[in-house]
């Protein structure tokens with residue numbers, strides 16, 4: 099090999115390395131966020147309640163925010179907008195789904211927690227966000243969320259906000275379900 | 286301390302080198318007409334093609350900027366629809382970055398790197414031809430999206446998802462394709478430049494003997510290799526999200542729009558240094574020439590460039606302070622960003638120290654280089670203000686950011702390219718550029734550019750958001766001043782074209798060493814530089830005493 103060929107080979111190897119690195123960045127980001135909770139994502143499956151002593155000396159405010167949009171004629175509303183909780187205790191809150199449209203649709207609520215430091219300390223036993231919802235035209239539905247804040251929630255956190263955004267689920271149900279795990283599905 | 290270059294020998298035997306070269310010229314049979322330009326593998330011709338392409342894109346992108354400035358001349362909506370306004374801001378950014386500044390620097394590298402390292406051509410001449418011709422194709426495609434149904438890209442050059450995926454116009458697939466092509470062109474160009482610099486240096490020329498223009502381009506080429514794949518990757522993910530139902534950036538499907546921003550800025554921040562490091566190199570060769578002193582702190586310049594390049598990978602999230610990063614990340618990116626100001630400061634210090642007690646003359650090239658030092662520093666300072674995370678919550682997405690990056694890019698990168706053109710025109714054409722016209726061009730540009738961008742600082746600090754076609758009444762005066770400056774700056778560039786055309790056509794004949802204080806290797810070949818130079822490499826081995 100001539101010196102030029104050698105340099106070019108090395109550069110191309112570095113280039114391929116960067117391409118692989120870029121591809122790896124996506125799963126790395128997901129894993130990083132799962133471990134640290136930095137993007138406010140919470141577990142997408144039910145987690146068991148940890149039985150720990152309730153910290154009655156401490157109150158944390160948990161707020162619920164909902165958003166709809168993206169062409170889904172639904173409304174999602176928290177029946178309790180805000181609750182004061184003790185870390186360690188489990189609580190149940192209700193959300194109301196309404197389909198204002200004139201056809202049955204499937205939708206999914208995607209949760210997000212802020213501050214992100216709290217996302218690993220918010221455990222959900224029951225949540226409508228674990229699966230898609232189907233609402234007939236004009237249907238009204240109340241669904242619960244059962245959650246617990248663990249006692250090791252950082253001292254600095256006094257308020258936790260749980261936000262749900264409603265998205266239409268893909269019309270083709272199999273496609274919609276396949277798209278999720280492809281992404282790590284940690285919504 | 287850098288050993289001064291080149292040793293006397295090549296200069297004195299300049300005639301014999303070039304005598305060989307011109308004798309050689311007769312042996313080749315050259316195609317004439319357009320095919321010659323289509324098929325050329327000569328680094329000088331390809332360099333010229335790049336520079337002409339860059340200048341035309343500068344004009345096209347400039348017209349788009351003037352559409353924006355015309356709309357913003359007064360509050361309210363007068364000239365264009367908001368949808369079209371958005372396409373203009375987006376296309377302006379894309380064309381100036383990928384079509385004007387980057388190809389401009391690549392063109393200069395094509396012309397000057399082989400001449401400055403004593404190589405007969407680029408290491409891979411045919412690849413060189415291919416990298417150039419990808420560009421016109423890419424940009425014709427990009428511009429054609431403006432005529433497609435739904436219009437061209439309208440989501441800002443940063444193309445944040447989901448604006449650029451879920452809500453994007455149908456032409457976005459073509460936008461992605463054209464940027465892919467421009468990216469491939471940059472990557473191939475970078476490979477070529479690296480191979481040329483590392484393998485084709487004249488015998489005896491050590492790395493630390495190279496000019497700073499060559500050094501900064503070497504480092505820039507490595508940056509390109511490192512981050513262009515990231516851009517390609519993020520564009521491909523957009524493509525998949527749009528056309529193949531994946532959800533990389535789609536929260537509904539489990540993706541994350543913030544991931545887009547992380548990936549984009551991991552490319553984007555090094556990209557801004559890709560646009561400024563060659564400018565540092567240009568200024569570092571022009572200032573010593575017209576100050577008639579060797580560059581102060583040569584090796585510290587090299588190390589500063591290298592450390593800027595390394596640090597540039599650790600600061601990307603300073604563009605994302607307000608997306609909701611955890612506190613530790615805000616602090617990390619804030620301090621890392623401020624750290625970059627240190628090597629940048631070293632450079633400015635060295636330029637000033639080079640000027641100190643020099644016997645300075647103010648040719649147009651030098652004027653642009655001096656304006657670069659002053660005005661680029663203003664951009665650096667506003668960058669430092671933006672780097673303060675808590676303050677950035679106020680500044681982010683306002684005209685303050687627009688003022689910042691235009692100060693570093695226009696009187697920064699663009700002025701450096703103009704300085705380089707004035708500096709090397711005698712070598713390219715054999716004639717000196719018209720100094721009187723050049724001075725007019727310089728002063729009108731400097732006044733225009735400051736009138737255009739300085740008031741944006743105030744509008745931004747007062748809260749005027751960027752990328753909006755209308756604004757509140759209290760910003761009217763600032764915007765009117767900016768628009769007047771914009772038109773002044775824009776139209777002064779016609780003078781630039783005039784100077785270039787005039788210089789190509791004729792003018793005062795320039796000798797091989799066109800500038801009094803010029804010492805680099807390119808000044809040992811005649812002006813205009815013959816098509817083939819350094820076919821026998823100059824011997825740079827110094828006689829060790």
Ligand code: HEM
Pocket residue numbers: 443557558560561603604622623625626629664665666667668669671672673677680681682686689690693694697698
């Ligand atoms: C001392 C050096 C610099 C510092 C500390 C700095 C800092 C920053 C920060 C913090 C931002 C983000 C502002 C925001 O969006 O809220 C920014 C934006 C930007 N900077 Fe710099 N910068 C520096 C030099 C440069 C240079 C040399 C260039 C290019 C040649 C550059 C080009 C840009 C661009 C293009 C943007 C805006 C990107 C966009 O949002 O469209 N900066 N800079």
Ligand SMILES: [Cu+2]
Pocket residue numbers: 553554557600601603604
């Ligand atoms: Cu940056």
